[in-house]
Amino acid sequence: MKCDVYLSFDGNCEEAMNFYQSVFGGEFSVVMRYSDGPPEYMSEGTEDKIMHMTLSFSDGAELKGSDVFHQPVVKGNAYHVSMGSDSDEQGEAFFNGLSEGAEITMPFQNVFWGGKFGSLVDKFGIQWMISTPHTGA
Template sequence: MQIVPYLSFGGKCREAFAFYQCVLGGEITHMMAARGTPAEPHVAPENVDDIMHARLVGDGFSLMGGDAPPQMYAAPTGFSVSLQFDDPAKGKQVFDALAEGGAIIMPFEATFWAAGFGMCHDRYGTPWMVNCETV
C-alpha cells in the first residue's frame, strides 16, 4: 500500500504541478482536463480546461491533485505535505523553493529533533513541512 497526497486547487493545478516538478523532480504522468472527455458535458464551459486529475511521480514519492469545481474549492487546512530528507542542504534548497512567493510558517533551521526543519505554504496555498531528522 502507498499513501499518496491528493491536492485540490482552484484552477491552478496545471501551474502548481509544473512548479512541483521543477522543485521536486520526477515526471508528470497524468494531466487530464475535462475537455474532450465524457465529463466535458457535465462541466461549466469556463472550466473545461481545469485539471480533473494530475499525477507527479518521482524517486520515492507520488503526488496527485486536481482543480476542484469552483463552488467546492476551499483553501487547504488541517494537514501538511511532509518531505523527509537525509541531507539538510537539500532540504533547505527544497524548502526555500517551495516557500518562494508563499508564506514561511517556521523558518528552516535546526531543532532538537532535526538537523533542519521548516514549515511553509507555497504560492498555491499548499502547506509543506520539510524535515531532516537526526533520529
C-alpha cells in the same frame, strides 16, 4: 498499503503542479484535462483545466492534484504536506524553492529532535513541512 497526497485547486492546478515539479523534480505520469473525460464532467470554461494530474518520483511517492469545480475550494489549515529530504542540502533547496511568495511559519533550521525542519504556506495556500534526516548519534 500506499498513501498519497491529493491537492485541490480552484483553476490553477497546472501552474501549481509545474511549480512543485520545479522544486522537487519528478515526472508527470498522468495529465488529464476535463476535455479528456466524459462531457458531463466538463462545464463551460473548464475544458483545459486539470481533472487529474500525478507527479511521480523515483522512490514511488506521488503528488496528485486537480482543479475542483463541483464545490468551492476552501483553504484550510488541518493538514500539511510533509516532504522528507535525503540531505540538508536537498531539504534547504526544497524549502527555498517553495518559499517564493510564501508565508514562513517556521524557518528551516536545526531542530532539537535532530536534522533540520521548516514549515511554510506556499503561494497557492498549501501548507508544507520540510525535514532532513537526523544525522547525530
